[in-house]
Amino acid sequence: MDLSDAYANAAHIPGGPGFPARWAEAAAAFRAAHPPQEIRTGEGARDWLHLFHPEGEPRGLAVIVHGGYWMAFSPTDFSHLAAGALARGWAxxxxxxxxxxEATVGGIVRSVARAVEQAAAEVPGPIALAGHSAGAQVVARLAGADVALAPRDRLARVVPVSPLSDLVPLLRTGMNATLGLDLHEAVAESPLLRPRPAIPVTVWVGESERPAFRDQAxxxxxxxxxPLVVExxxxxxxxxxxFEDPAHPLTQAVVGS
Incomplete structure (x- = not known):
C-alpha cells in the first residue's frame, strides 16, 4: 500500500501551503533584531550553522534542527524558533x-553531529537537542550512544517534536524516490529501533496532526x-x-527550569 498521503501534511492543514512564506518572513525579522553568528561546519555549500547569543553568559546551548523531510528548508526559514530559548538565557x-x-539520511545525521560539535566549542555548559519532524529524527539519533558525538557528556535532554521515529514506512511513499532509503538504512536510522538514550527525553506531537505522525510519536x-506530550x-x-515563547511548555521542555 502506498503511504504517500498518510505522510503528506500541507494538503491536510488549513492554509498549509502558505506556512513556508510566513515562516521565512518571521525568521528574517528575527534575524534583523538578533543577528546570528554564522559558523562554517564543513566544505559543502550547506555546511554551516547560525548561532544566536543571549545577553550575558549563556546558561547552555540549545540546538534546534529544522524539518522538511530531509529534502527542504534551511535555518533561515526558522530563525524565529530560537526566540524562546534565547530569552531564557540560552545560546x-x-x-x-x-x-x-545529494545526501543520505545517515549522512545528514553525521553532518548535524559535526555542527553540534562546532557549536559546543563556542558555548560552554549543558547542551539540549530539539528538532521537528525530520529534524526530530536527527536529534533523536544524535542522542543515541551509537552516533559519534564529541560533547556527549554535556547532553542534558532531547525533545523530538513530531518525530519520524520509524523510517521503514517511508519506503512505501513517493518521496523515497528522492530520499533513496533502502531497508538497511531505514532500520539503521530509525530512532525507535535503537537503544534508549541515557539522557531525559520528551516526545512532543500535536493533537490534530496526521495519524501517521501521532503514531510515530x-x-x-x-x-x-x-513521556509523550500531545499538545x-x-x-x-x-x-x-x-519554541517562540519563553514561557511555553515546549521551551520549558528544552531548556528546563
Whole structure:
C-alpha cells in the first residue's frame, strides 16, 4: 500500500501551503533584531550553522534542527524558533545540512553531529537537542550512544517534536524516490529501533496532526519508555510555535527550569 498521503501534511492543514512564506518572513525579522553568528561546519555549500547569543553568559546551548523531510528548508526559514530559548538565557544553534538526494539520511545525521560539535566549542555548559519532524529524527539519533558525538557528556535532554521515529514506512511513499532509503538504512536510522538514550527525553506531537505522525510519536515514547506530550489543537505546521515563547511548555521542555 502506498503511504504517500498518510505522510503528506500541507494538503491536510488549513492554509498549509502558505506556512513556508510566513515562516521565512518571521525568521528574517528575527534575524534583523538578533543577528546570528554564522559558523562554517564543513566544505559543502550547506555546511554551516547560525548561532544566536543571549545577553550575558549563556546558561547552555540549545540546538534546534529544522524539518522538511530531509529534502527542504534551511535555518533561515526558522530563525524565529530560537526566540524562546534565547530569552531564557540560552545560546541557540540552528544547523544547516545537505539535503537528499545529494545526501543520505545517515549522512545528514553525521553532518548535524559535526555542527553540534562546532557549536559546543563556542558555548560552554549543558547542551539540549530539539528538532521537528525530520529534524526530530536527527536529534533523536544524535542522542543515541551509537552516533559519534564529541560533547556527549554535556547532553542534558532531547525533545523530538513530531518525530519520524520509524523510517521503514517511508519506503512505501513517493518521496523515497528522492530520499533513496533502502531497508538497511531505514532500520539503521530509525530512532525507535535503537537503544534508549541515557539522557531525559520528551516526545512532543500535536493533537490534530496526521495519524501517521501521532503514531510515530507514540511508538517512540513507548519504545523508549519516555513521556509523550500531545499538545491540544496543534497541527504539524504550528506545533513548533511553542519554541517562540519563553514561557511555553515546549521551551520549558528544552531548556528546563
Amino acid at each position: 541557540v544553534a540552528m544547523p544547516c545540512y545537505p539535503l537528499c538526494p 507514540l511508538w517512540l515514547s513507548r519504545a523508549w519508555d519516555v 491540544p489543537g496543534r497541527r504539524h505546521f504550528d506545533v513548533i510555535a511553542g
